[in-house]
Amino acid sequence: MTGNEEKMREVLRAEAATVLPSADAWSRITEGVAQQRRRRHWMQYGGLAAAASAAAVVTVVVLGGDGRTPEPGPTVPATQPAPTATSGPRPSATTAPSPDPTPAETEPAQPMPTWPESFLAVVQRNDVMRLDRFDAANGEHLGVSWTPGEFSINDVDVSADRKWIYVVRSLGDACQATIVRSPMAAGSAEDVVDETGPDGAEVFSLALSGDGKRMAYLRNPQCDGGGETSGELVVRDVENGRELDRLTMADPSPHGFPRSLAWEPVEQRDAAVVFAGEGPRQVGLLDMGKAKDLGDVKVVTGHNASCNLDNVTFAGGLLYASENCEPTGKAWTSTIVTFDTSTGRLDSRGPSYRDRYVVSMDADPSGKTLIYALAEGKDGRTEERWVYRLDLGGKPVEILHSKTWAEHLGW
């Protein structure tokens, strides 16, 4: 494809992304379908009645009657299908079609999605990262939402009102990061948190509170040592970046180093932290109001203690995580599992994938749908990704198959 063709494609996609379908589209279609059915119905039986009247006139003429002779009942031509009892009311030839008495029953069921129209994913093209927007129904690429320039994107989250995108941006040096926010619709990005300078830190996970007022993120202030030696959970005001709370890592850390974070959106009290240590990755439930440090967590127990638990998110009152396992001599598997947040116990096991593993997962604001991305093989850093949408209680639907890297999904 030539440069001009590429540009044409970009222009058309950017223009198309500004077109947002109306919310009542489905009801207008179903109303149109119902009207059409009614029209077909009345046309057919109207036609039959007209034919019957014509037959009656012919009968009268042939009999030489004066019109007072009792008319035969409507005669249905043998070639026409006779209406059945389930065919609905039969109008007379003189009766104007009336609205269908049971229009609601004739319309298709309306399993309308509760999830937002689009989701975000960090993608990488030619070694350059950017934040792209995709159609949540079919994975269609809707446009580029944000580009971090020469820097990289560590994580992304969307405010509950879906007006703002928050992005953790790493400024080249691992210990220099900022959190910026950019309007979902259009406009310029602004820095909200600055973790640069001599006291800079690595920032690698971000979670916004359900009320949209606070943000929590994980930072590693000792990242210049080249290892994961320290970790803190910081809570700030999303508007002005003012620090509201800070939990440091317990010393010694019983669970390992915190790697990622999710925040329960309704009660906003629980957070889930993924810890990476010597053994498999663990998930700890943290009471944001009571915990003294990052060691003060209730560790959840997966199906198999030798598996990694990762990619936490809250939905429908449950904690969702991926359980990535590599049993000896067997293929790598990845399973979506749920935990009861009050007990920390495994609640259920969902879809399972062989030789693929979940690399990113997020729940939509209504808590009824998940999106998650799968990668191939064990640490197989092939760039190929599969993105699934899972309506809770339903079956997963593959909505995107990308030949190139796509992670950090966010609704």
Place this chain on the structure above:
Amino acid sequence: MTTSALKRGAPSPVRTDADEALTALYLKHYASLVRLAALLLDDRGLSEEVAQDAYIKMHAAWHRLDDPDRALAYLRQTVVNLARSRMRRRLVAIKHASKPMPDAPSAEYGALAGVERAEVMRGLRSLPPRQREAIVLRYYGDLSETEIATAMGCSNGAVKSHIHRGLAALAKSLEALA
């Protein structure tokens, strides 16, 4: 409702194959078909109308579709045909209007895109309808020449020629893009 009942056109409380297909196709493709219509038309309100009419027509024609897998192609073709017909009506209306239509991009577009991009879109809108259709289906719809030919009701060669001419006409504004 069975297919035969659907053919009779009688109202039924039961969901049909056509209903199922309508729902599935709506969830999967409605947004992209509205966008396709918007790129073919100059009016976003009309593009919704066109996409919705295409779904209603597809539902009515469901029993005539030999291959249900071709439903999306049918929808696309209907969107192109309806957009073409709306454009014709619109052009007649513009011709007889006392004031010319504004030639500026929409406010949303202006906020979202640069001047150069707006220039390309202006150029696209001024192309002959067939060239515009071919370019939109090729570069927004990502369709093959054969698929475009089906949607437009013309030959593969004509598609190639429309795209080539359209791109040539837009070359200057495309090259001005960073």
